[in-house]
Amino acid sequence: MTTAAQRQVLDQGDIARSLTRIAHEIVERTKGADDVVLLGIPTRGAHLARRLHRKLAEITGHELPVGTLDITMYRDDLRLKPARALEHTEIPADGIDGKLVVLVDDVLFSGRTIRAALDALADHGRPRAVQLAVLVDRGHRELPIRADYVGKNLPTSLRESVKVKLDEKDGVDAVLLGGSGESNASSEGQSTLKGPSN
Amino acid sequence: MKRHLISTADLTREDALLILDTAEQMAQVSTRSVKKLPTLRGRTVVNLFFEDSTRTRTSFEVAEKRLSADVINFSAKGSSVSKGESLKDTALTLQAMGADAVVIRHSASGAPKLLADSDWLHGSVVNAGDGTHEHPTQALLDAFTMRSHLNPGVGHDLVGRRVTIVGDVLHSRVARSNVHLLHTLGAEVTLVAPPTLMPFGVETWPCQTSYDLDAALTKADAVMMLRVQRERMNAAYFPTQREYTRRYGLDARRLALLPQHALVMHPGPMVRGMEIESSIADSDRAVIVEQVANGVSVRMAVLYLLLGGSEPAITTSSANTSEENGK
Missing domain, CATH: 3.40.50.1370 (Aspartate/ornithine carbamoyltransferase)
Structure with a gap:
């Protein structure tokens, strides 16, 4: 899938170090991460959430609840594209009421995915607070949403595409910056870049 | 589509x-x-x-x-x-x-x-x-129920599973939809009915037919009992209800012929005592409420x-x- 126009901005080591740092920041900011629940947004956010879960277990010595949250049915662009297949939602057994939910996603772009995730979350319970961890923040927000934990701030132009590849899904760990809208840009990347092509 | x-x-x-x-x-x-x-x-x-x-x-x-x-x-x-x-x-x-x-x-x-x-x-x-x-959503929910018991998991189909559909096939839109869908998903379907309740042209359907329920039960992964649709019948398709129940009803003896894992299904509404014995409909082998x-x-x-x-x-x-x- 890698084309000549794509440039690698993060490699496997960079991604691992970013996640380690985010894990430490979560423990620091939440004073021990005792009531933290990690929820990954499928598909790559879910893989990142599981990686953070492993790192947090090493740091804190106990296993935090981890799950996935599919946001497809809550998207604001459902009507603009063909109906798509759903991903799996798995809320930890103890639920999210009164907990500190950390949402995990790969790329933060327009903020619309996170808006949908907040709506989805409200139908599952009432967390004490919600925070957001992303591997890459590429800017160009269309909603008043920001990340609490960022792996890398990556200033981009709207013409560029950001593609996160993870070993669990793509067989390799990398963050690629493409010259123009690739069809396999990450979900947030698609919403604005590919708007007219739907 | x-x-x-x-x-x-x-x-x-x-x-x-x-x-x-x-x-x-x-x-x-x-x-x-x-x-x-x-x-x-x-x-x-x-x-x-x-x-x-x-x-x-x-x-x-x-x-x-x-x-x-x-x-x-x-x-x-x-x-x-x-x-x-x-x-x-x-x-x-x-x-x-x-x-x-x-x-x-x-x-x-x-x-x-x-x-x-x-x-x-x-x-x-x-x-x-x-x-x-046809009644396509009924067939889809039947396939969904079968899959969740016989081959659970996203993306799984029903290849090689044997499904026996018994009863008033002639008037049954459920049977017709199920035959097509289960065939598409790879299952082998056997229709069992009295000759008078077998539809015309059934030999062109992607399934087998039989008049002998006992033989069809021994290798079934799921058996689906159909209601006899009296409201659509304008002729005598079988001599008496008693004879129908004896030959094509699911009773305790026939349940024992089924493999241990086999599901008992019914699209509803049931006529207890006709195509299915009441105690079987309420037994844990039946997945009728789950359907x-x-x-x-x-x-x-x-x-x-x-x-x-x-x-x-x-x-x-x-x-x-x-x-x-x-x-």
Whole structure:
């Protein structure tokens, strides 16, 4: 899938170090991460959430609840594209009421995915607070949403595409910056870049 | 296909699996505290029932409401249909009211197809049972129930599983829809019925037929008992009810012939003591109540895939859309 126009901005080591740092920041900011629940947004956010879960277990010595949250049915662009297949939602057994939910996603772009995730979350319970961890923040927000934990701030132009590849899904760990809208840009990347092509 | 769901024969293997996999996720919604999704907000779905139904209509209504659609129930009794209004005029009225989808049950085989092929209505048409033709969402929920017991997991099919369908096949739209869908999913279907209740031309269907229930039971993974539809019978198809029950009813002796893991299914409504012994319907081998619960999830999946996006997901090109929307 890698084309000549794509440039690698993060490699496997960079991604691992970013996640380690985010894990430490979560423990620091939440004073021990005792009531933290990690929820990954499928598909790559879910893989990142599981990686953070492993790192947090090493740091804190106990296993935090981890799950996935599919946001497809809550998207604001459902009507603009063909109906798509759903991903799996798995809320930890103890639920999210009164907990500190950390949402995990790969790329933060327009903020619309996170808006949908907040709506989805409200139908599952009432967390004490919600925070957001992303591997890459590429800017160009269309909603008043920001990340609490960022792996890398990556200033981009709207013409560029950001593609996160993870070993669990793509067989390799990398963050690629493409010259123009690739069809396999990450979900947030698609919403604005590919708007007219739907 | 493929704005409509008229027949399971129209579904490709990919379509069928997409519906079952989507239903798997929809089933989770029923376990949450807020049993509602905003997906079909602002869409209007009309339940157009020209024939009596409690289970199917209620199931569709629950599914539509869980997806936040506006639901209009229209039953022929007490409507202008009893004053002589034609299907066309009813459809034109619904179109003028802005129906995005019509779920139709009709006593005439082919009525949903007529509606779908016409330009009376622009919305999607979902067949909720037409005469003795098809009942696709029932077959989908049956396949969903079988898969969850016999080969659980997203993306799994029913290859090599043996399903025996017993009873009034002639009048059964459930049997017809099931034969096509189960064949598409790779299962081997055997129809068992008295010769008088075997449909004309059944040899062209993708299934086997038999008149001997005992022999068909010993290797079945699932057995589906059909109701004898007396309301559609205008002739004597078998001498007495007692003889029918003796030869084609599921009793304790026959249950013992089934493999241990085999499921006992019934699309409902049941006539206890006729095609199925009451104690078997209530036993833990029967998944009849589970079928009803799965009906809501499957109908949510169908409505979402037909109405949720700018165009239906159930198309022959579903392979590349799922690739592109892998996230």
